[in-house]
Amino acid sequence: MVEFKFDTQLLIEGQNLNEDQINDYITNHFKGDCLLAVGDEELIKIHYHTNEPWLILEYAATLGEIYDVVVENMERQANGLKG
Structure with missing residues (x-):
């Protein structure tokens, strides 16, 4: 099990x-x-690896326009599933 579930980019x-x-x-x-x-x-x-990617997105949106957003579930990937 991974400590921080979501790879947020x-x-x-x-x-x-x-x-x-x-x-x-x-x-x-x-x-x-x-x-x-x-x-x-x-x-x-x-x-950033986090369990609350929506907080990173909310913060980033206060700084400018956000795009090319990718949130991948690393726990699923570790289990051989699509993240």
């Missing part, structure tokens, strides 16, 4: 985005692991 397009601030906010406010928040002031890619 998305892009945020906006203005004055700061990958360090986004990284710190997610780390301090949402339970999970394997965080990547990389990009520049206009585009950030997020990758």
Whole structure:
């Protein structure tokens, strides 16, 4: 069994985005692991393992337009099923 069930990935397009601030906010406010928040002031890619992907999506939507959203169930994948 995996501790954090959902692999959550998305892009945020906006203005004055700061990958360090986004990284710190997610780390301090949402339970999970394997965080990547990389990009520049206009585009950030997020990758995060969590049990509450909807919270990451809600937060990201406050920063700009979100797209290319992928939420995969890693527990199902570990059991040989489609995630």
